[in-house]
Amino acid sequence: MNGNFKNVVLPKIVGLFPDQVLLKPIITYNNKDHGQDQPTDTSIPDQFNMYQNYPNPFNVTTTIYYTLKEDVKVRLIIYSNIGQVVQTLVNETQPAGYHSVIWDGKNSRGESVPSGIYIYKVSAGKFKKSLKLLMLK
Numbered sequence: 001m002n003g004n005f006k007n008v009v010l011p012k013i014v015g016l017f018p019d020q021v022l023l024k025p026i027i028t029y030n031n032k033d034h035g036q037d038q039p040t041d042t043s044i045p046d047q048f049n050m051y052q053n054y055p056n057p058f059n060v061t062t063t064i065y066y067t068l069k070e071d072v073k074v075r076l077i078i079y080s081n082i083g084q085v086v087q088t089l090v091n092e093t094q095p096a097g098y099h100s101v102i103w104d105g106k107n108s109r110g111e112s113v114p115s116g117i118y119i120y121k122v123s124a125g126k127f128k129k130s131l132k133l134l135m136l137k
Helices: none
Strands: 012-014 021-023 029-033 038-039 062-068 072-079 086-093 099-103 116-124 127-135
Touching: 012 062, 029 099, 062 072, 072 099, 086 116
Parallel strands: none
Antiparallel strands: 012 021, 029 038, 062 099, 072 086, 072 116, 116 127
16 A cells, blocks of 8 residues: 555554554545555655554564655665564655555565564665564464
8 A cells, every 4th residue: 555644543552562552543545446545635745754563563464654755765674683684675766755565574585484573674865764563473
């Protein structure tokens, strides 16, 4: 799902661990056409950002959302907790806007990764941000 999620509502959901709060994005789209969701708003974000993946923890797949305020070369990479590259999810120039990518919990060889903590990092021009995610089987 690539699209605009400017008007995302993030209700609090109690997590699995004490004091953990998960944010579940609720995104409204309209005009289903050929199986593609069409955003209701086409505005450009005013900043670069990357958000916590959802769901987190996850079992099969998880979605990572990020915003780009201008067209830029984007790299989004999943790393193991010891810094090894697990999977490169994005490595291309992308237009300004609202983006998302789904990780299926597999490495670059197509093998399922074990349960554990992983780090995902986005680099978009001078913007860089890393967050942790938890894979549970």
